[in-house]
Amino acid sequence: MKVQNFEVDMKANAVMISINPKIYPLEVIYSAAYMFLDRAYAVIDGDPETEIIVQLKAKAKEDLEKMALEFHNELVNYAVYVVQAARTSEIRNAIVKKALAVAGDAEAADEDEQECECNDPVDDPLGISKPWTPESAKGLKIPEGLDADGK
Numbered sequence: 001m002k003v004q005n006f007e008v009d010m011k012a013n014a015v016m017i018s019i020n021p022k023i024y025p026l027e028v029i030y031s032a033a034y035m036f037l038d039r040a041y042a043v044i045d046g047d048p049e050t051e052i053i054v055q056l057k058a059k060a061k062e063d064l065e066k067m068a069l070e071f072h073n074e075l076v077n078y079a080v081y082v083v084q085a086a087r088t089s090e091i092r093n094a095i096v097k098k099a100l101a102v103a104g105d106a107e108a109a110d111e112d113e114q115e116c117e118c119n120d121p122v123d124d125p126l127g128i129s130k131p132w133t134p135e136s137a138k139g140l141k142i143p144e145g146l147d148a149d150g151k
Contacts, residue, residue, distance in 0.1 A: 006068040014040075014057040015064045017071055021052050024075050028082055029054065032074035040067065 006017040019029055029052055033042040040056040056067055085092075 006065075006071075008064045008068070010064070012057060013061070013064070014055055015068045015071075017054045017056070017068055019046075019052040019054060019075070021048050021050070024052075024079055025082065026052070028075060028078040031078040031081075032071055035074050036067070036071065 005019070006015050008015050021029075024032075026048055029044065033044060033054055033056075036042055036056055039060075039062065040058045043055040043057070044052065045055075046052040054071070056064075056071060058064065058067065
């Protein structure tokens with residue numbers, strides 16, 4: 001049994017692809033069509049309940065059958081993406097909530113520091129919080145293998 005749901009029109013340099021919307025949702029069809037915009041003009045039409053028709057009209061000479069098959073591969077690609085996104089949505093939402101909570105805590109801490117008028121010294125034994133200046137580098141040993149210019 002040969003399943004072929006596309007028709008090649010050599011005169012128009014286009015291919016018409018019939019898609020079952022119960023298998024591929026409209027957002028998957030849009031995503032697949034988007035991948036061909038540099039190579040073809042895409043026209044999407046039909047009834048979203050029964051059949052979607054996608055016409056890909058090549059901008060240059062193309063192997064139209066190959067283009068139709070590549071379009072089908074993109075449908076599968078984006079369908080898998082949608083399924084995986086749905087499967088991992090709870091995890092992704094938890095990560096975003098945690099990141100926002102941490103960022104919120106950091107922002108709150110920054111606001112507290114700005115409101116604080118205290119000048120408590122910070123424990124910084126390595127001098128990391130001090131900006132670097134050429135004067136602060138005086139007296140430092142040059143690592144072996146480098147000259148005074150750092151080369």
